[in-house]
Amino acid sequence: MSSDSATTAVNAGDLRTEEMLLNMGPQHPATHGVLRVMVRTDGEVVLDCEPHVGYLHRCFEKHCESVTTLQSVLYTDRLDYLTAMGNNWGFCMAVEKLWGPELVIPERAEYIRVICQELNRIASHLLAIGTYGMDVGAITPFLYCFREREKILTIFEHICGQRLNYNYIRPGGVAYDIDDAMLGMIRDFCAYFGPKVDEYDDLLSTNDIFVHRTAHVGVLPVKTAIDYGCTGPVLRGSGVARDLRKDQPYGIYERFQFNVPVGTGERGTLGDCFDRYMVRVREMRESLRIVEQAVKGIPGGEIRSTKIKGKIRPPKGEAYTRIENSRGELGFYVVSEGKEVLYRVKCRAPSFHNISVLPAISRGAMVADLIAIIGSMDIVLGEVDR
């Protein structure tokens, strides 16, 4: 009897299935550009994954060593091309720091910078939310988000003539002034946009299938997030209220009333994909509040510092500044020798650090979850690869 059952019992070794090495990307609809992820799977379960970056490497830092400071601003547009205003600002802030406290940015320019940055943050988050919906299979929210994004891009087109790569914020101020008609457009947008966020909540955030697809998925513990240097909505999704606009106010951010949304684990575990998604939705409301306040309080006056005229020759020295871009902490380290061309530029890109945490949180998830996790990281490969 016992020998009988021994022969019929299935040997556990026979049931072990073969692992599969899956190459996701660089041409894959859900990798948001040219990310390549090598996934080791057991059936649909991800055993391990490794992001391979560099397919969009354009030698940004080296370029900046061979073109003038003003021309370098143009290259920063191509980093995080969804928040080009933030890149411009981050780079210009680093360059401006070389002058020290004697360089004062005019009030009006500071307000314009805030307005543009926050509008751009909304546009960026709209795309993040829209494509995230698409990643989990809901295509319609994407087009709703683009409908609103279109309005912001039209405003930018009026302000600086560009819709994606603005090259608008320059060392010492901004390139062009904005007039009352443009301010009116922004005011109209503010009135229009608030109810639209409710619409996304109705369509996507409260959708039962969406919640089930994102809650408890890709849980990023606080310690892991900090260890890997995650910033922005990815870190805040894990419940850390870290926002440079509050913690280390730059520009004129200390003048505005706004909250820092953090993940609460309301639908699942703290730090899951849903929290990261929800942080972005709430940040759009907060950005809207900042824009409303800035449009109300914008003073008249100059838009460029008189200190910087003609050719820009930053004083000798080095400077590091960081700003809260829509994807996290964007840092620029610049070294100047007092010439028109900077000696060295180093960019600390938030997406690069955020994507590095992917293997740590996607082990044991399913392939469909991996897509949801990559989407919730909201990476821009232009910035990852620089």
Added chain:
Amino acid sequence: MDTQTLVEWVLGENPAFWPRLIGVVAAWALPITIWVSLVGLISIWLERKISAHIQCRLGPMEVGPHGALQTIADGVKLLAKEDIIPDGADRFLFAFAPILAFAGTFVSFAVIPFGPDLIIADLDAGLYFLAAIGSLEAIGVIAAGWASNNKWSLFGSVRAATQVVSYEIPMGLAFVTVAAVAGTLSITGIVEQQSGMVWNWYLFRNPFMPIAFISYYIASLAECKRAPFDLPEAESELVSGFHTEYSGMRFAIFFLAEYAAMYVVSALACVMFLGGWYTGIAPLDRAVAASGLWANALGAIVIITKSFALIFVQMWLRWTLPRIRLDQMMTLCLKVMVPIGMFTLVLAALWQALVPEGSALDAAGHPAHPVVGSITGMLVFVLLIVGGYMWVRSTIRGTTSFRTANYKV
């Protein structure tokens, strides 16, 4: 007029095998081929326009009025495309898979009626035939994924196998429930019993039929691989799933099979639950019943309209809902739908056996006014619809926490 009489009318009695075969093909396969293509053309155009209007777009507008000929233009483009068979693919299986997938759907049309007489083969076991032949498409899909020699395709086909095989159970349970109530597996037999007024439809026959209908509809979404069950295709996860490597006409055939399958399951829902070719207004049906031509014409219009109404709901769902995950799909099937289907079957059968109905039969042998079964059936149906709507609304209203900034700072 059935096939037998038609062929005999043309070829005389007892024709030889080959003329008879050709006669049958000419008589029925050709019109059905045309109808399947037409269904494909119309529903692809509808899908584009409906998705466009849901998404604040216009959709195709250039080719023909409101882009009505866009699908034909695309078909011509697909015909002109290079037929690529990837290196390392199983060439025979790769070429055969689309045919297999299409054949399953195509053959289903043999028992899908368009009117009292417009049915190719009124099989005694029509429902059984449909349940059996429906699996053929799954084999085609699995073959396509395997033959492509592509890991994404393989994922897609394994998902398709899992899904289609699993959801055949709740679907089959709905079939059995209907068969238990009708006492027959014949398609025309089932429809005939639903003549008369709306409350004679099987949807309202007893309090459990609305549940069976909704269960069948969800299972049919999964069988057709439509959102939220579009896991085998899952364009954001698996590139294109099982048809990733297909191009040109082979892809078009998969596409056509999908839309034809949508029509088949919708028409079947009409037959089983929504009164088939009957309008649900007894005097109207009785008025045309005398004339075969008018009865069939009205029947075709009615059943096609009902089917496309259900197809519209399929599209509506697709462009609203995200995709569920593989494990959630299985959980829904095995832990929710199969038990519900079981209980529905048992309770509906018990109701049929124990509750006396038909106290006031009209001339056609159907209840002339709502009986206890149809009243409770309608009540349950309304409750399900209203309850579902209110549940969805409540999840949305529950989001006040999303709107007000009550999260900690």
